[in-house]
Amino acid sequence: MNVSDSERIARSLAPLGYVPALSADQADLVVVNTCSVRAKAEQKAFSLLGQLAAVKVRRPELVVVVAGCVAQQEGERIRERAPHVDLVLGTRAVHRLGALLMRLRTHSRTLVDVGMDEPPDEPVETPGAADRNGVSRFVTVMRGCDNFCAYCVVPYVRGREISRSPEAILHEIRGLCAAGVREVTLLGQNVNSYGAKEGICSFAQLLEQVNTVKDLARIRFTTSHPKDLTAELIRSFASLEKLCAHIHLPVQSGSNRVLACMNRRYTREHYLDNVAKLRNSHRQISVTSDIIVGFPGETRTDFEATLGLMQQVEFDSVFAFMYSDRPNTPARLLSDKVPEREKRERLHAVLALQDGITAAKHQSLVGSVQEVLAEGFSKRPAAAGAAEGFGQQWTGRTRGNKIVHFFDAGSDANADFIRPGRLVQVRIERALAHSLWGRLERDPAGP
Numbered sequence: 001m002n003v004s005d006s007e008r009i010a011r012s013l014a015p016l017g018y019v020p021a022l023s024a025d026q027a028d029l030v031v032v033n034t035c036s037v038r039a040k041a042e043q044k045a046f047s048l049l050g051q052l053a054a055v056k057v058r059r060p061e062l063v064v065v066v067a068g069c070v071a072q073q074e075g076e077r078i079r080e081r082a083p084h085v086d087l088v089l090g091t092r093a094v095h096r097l098g099a100l101l102m103r104l105r106t107h108s109r110t111l112v113d114v115g116m117d118e119p120p121d122e123p124v125e126t127p128g129a130a131d132r133n134g135v136s137r138f139v140t141v142m143r144g145c146d147n148f149c150a151y152c153v154v155p156y157v158r159g160r161e162i163s164r165s166p167e168a169i170l171h172e173i174r175g176l177c178a179a180g181v182r183e184v185t186l187l188g189q190n191v192n193s194y195g196a197k198e199g200i201c202s203f204a205q206l207l208e209q210v211n212t213v214k215d216l217a218r219i220r221f222t223t224s225h226p227k228d229l230t231a232e233l234i235r236s237f238a239s240l241e242k243l244c245a246h247i248h249l250p251v252q253s254g255s256n257r258v259l260a261c262m263n264r265r266y267t268r269e270h271y272l273d274n275v276a277k278l279r280n281s282h283r284q285i286s287v288t289s290d291i292i293v294g295f296p297g298e299t300r301t302d303f304e305a306t307l308g309l310m311q312q313v314e315f316d317s318v319f320a321f322m323y324s325d326r327p328n329t330p331a332r333l334l335s336d337k338v339p340e341r342e343k344r345e346r347l348h349a350v351l352a353l354q355d356g357i358t359a360a361k362h363q364s365l366v367g368s369v370q371e372v373l374a375e376g377f378s379k380r381p382a383a384a385g386a387a388e389g390f391g392q393q394w395t396g397r398t399r400g401n402k403i404v405h406f407f408d409a410g411s412d413a414n415a416d417f418i419r420p421g422r423l424v425q426v427r428i429e430r431a432l433a434h435s436l437w438g439r440l441e442r443d444p445a446g447p
């Protein structure tokens with residue numbers, strides 16, 4: 001969501017004449033888009049703001065904007081820690097950025113806009129140069145969250161759930177496809193509850209409609225809450241040909257006791273049952289997850305239950321984090337905090353276990369042919385010896401969301417064949433720690 005917001009901010013600045021600068025030293029305007037999901041991310045944001053204070057001393061005309069969840073959370077208080085900030089832009093004020101920049105011209109104090117009165121369907125912007133690539137785009141389908149997990153700051157900084165209408169979403173996707181986009185990732189804090197509050201339609205029904213969009217090749221979505229994963233949505237993986245076989249399903253802990261303290265409202269057994277149903281629906285589905293280690297009161301036995309669940313599920317990858325207290329959350333008031341050193345050790349154990357599982361998963365794909373959506377030239381250096389006799393190295397993702405670096409097999413015909421947005425078949429030849437390497441399977445000029 002944060003990456004998507006950054007893209008949105010960049011797009012809204014383009015019509016005002018802004019273009020990306022190479023560094024803060026050369027910029028007229030710097031927007032620090034912040035995340036407050038963990039204490040460390042927030043500290044980094046304030047550290048960057050400290051560096052910008054020095055730039056602003058040299059060039060007082062520089063405009064400094066703080067956006068995102070820290071902006072929403074701190075509001076006026078940002079001024080106390082960073083008096084050089086010109087504008088505090090809350091999570092639901094992005095569409096007011098242009099007007100606020102205009103107001104700044106005649107305003108001598110920091111402007112603060114943390115209002116939550118965002119319309120669900122703001123005007124659609126067209127893809128811009130600041131986006132990740134011209135092939136794949138995020139499309140927000142809902143904002144906010146009503147779940148109030150005990151550790152999570154999101155409901156406080158992004159507000160209550162609000163869903164966009166299917167018409168607006170489809171209109172946006174059609175516009176993106178007309179501009180060359182081939183893959184969309186439908187975004188929401190908990191997409192499974194899309195439309196429930198408004199009585200619009202289920203998320204699975206929205207996917208069905210998106211699946212009909214001409215020229216769209218792939219659909220992804222994130223994030224799903226395990227308690228709201230419906231049988232209808234699970235069936236979509238089998239029935240919708242454009243829906244990629246990947247689900248990010250944050251488990252957070254393998255201990256029922258910890259899950260209850262986290263207010264996650266599902267059990268380990270329910271989660272495992274969901275995974276089994278997903279794999280029954282689509283044999284090759286990739287399942288990725290989030291894990292928090294060191295939630296207050298997490299015992300060694302609780303932690304081992306998490307490791308046990310990871311071994312049982314064999315996730316394709318996980319994002320693992322050490323618990324940290326966040327403002328307003330109930331968990332910060334819990335007294336039985338896990339020492340930092342213990343949290344670090346648990347995090348290392350999770351990452352080491354997952355590295356082994358991911359390596360085995362990657363290795364099992366060697367020799368297989370995968371459909372890859374070509375995104376562009378790869379920035380990664382070619383694997384040793386791999387580039388000999390071949391052309392440019394490309395990058396893309398499999399349907400299971402694995403990054404693949406691949407070569408065009410040295411054929412001139414292929415040079416024209418591969419272009420960003422094309423679905424190609426790649427034979428996987430090597431498993432790397434975080435990606436795969438392969439080469440284009442067939443010469444398109446051949447039989």
Ligand code: SF4
Nearest residue numbers: 145147148149152154
């Ligand atoms: S579902 Fe829980 S963890 Fe996810 S955004 Fe909502 S409150 Fe946070």
